[in-house]
Amino acid sequence: MRIGVISDTHGLLRPEALEALAGVEHILHAGDVGGIEILERLRTVAPVTAIRGNVDGFGPCAQLPETEVAELGGQTIYMLHDALALDLNPEAAGFAAVVSGHSHQPKMEWRKGVLFFNPGSAGPRRFSLPISVGFLTIENGAMTPELKTLG
Template identity: 65%
Template sequence: MKVGVLGDTHGLLRPEVLLALAGVERILHLGDVGDPVILKSLAKLAPVTAIRGNVDRDGPCGRLPETEVMLLEGHYIYMLHDVQTLHLDPAAAKFAAVLYGHSHKPNIAHRKGVLYFNLGSCGPRRFDLPVTVGLLTVEKDLNPSAEIVHINLL
């Protein structure tokens, strides 16, 4: 299963992001949506699961859950916005992956058999950080793998 992972849109959904997510079977938005229209636009590509970030205070985005657990292809995937607020041991909880955003800095790491994946940010550019989305490949009997996709702005 190919899963599109994005976050920190902050109200901006670039057309290049939609192109990068073409063909995914599911989309996970890791918070700081900024505008509920973004989730509706993404849902035209694939089913969307979203959580709220620190800027999602009001309206429909403010009602999104703080965290989410997905079961994909037999693997538990934990979603939260800011990894610094992680208050559990993902390995002990049997999570295969922890997906997060907030820092806008893309990162892939493995700790105690758990994939930690920050897709970066695909909204307004922050400092000199790249504009990125993530692709997560989830298959039965194989550990999930992550890829950071750099968005070439038109």
């Protein structure tokens, strides 16, 4: 199973992000959506699981959950916008991965067998940080992360 991971679109869904996500079986949006139309467009590619970020305080995006648990490909993934707000032990909870956004910095790191994954920002450029999306491939019970820089 190939999962697309996107975050911090802030109301801008770049054509190259949509192109990169083509063919995935599911999309995780880790918050700061910036407008419900972003999720509607992503749903034309694959089913979407989304959470709200700190800029999603009004309109339909305010109704998104603050955290979410996605069970995909036999793996359990915990989603929250800001990894610094993590208030549980993902290893003890049985999560294979923690997906977050907020920092706009792409990052993948394994801690005690749990993948901490931030796809970076796919929306407006912030400082000199890259525009990026991520992917999680689940095969034979193993999860492989990948980051893709779009610009």
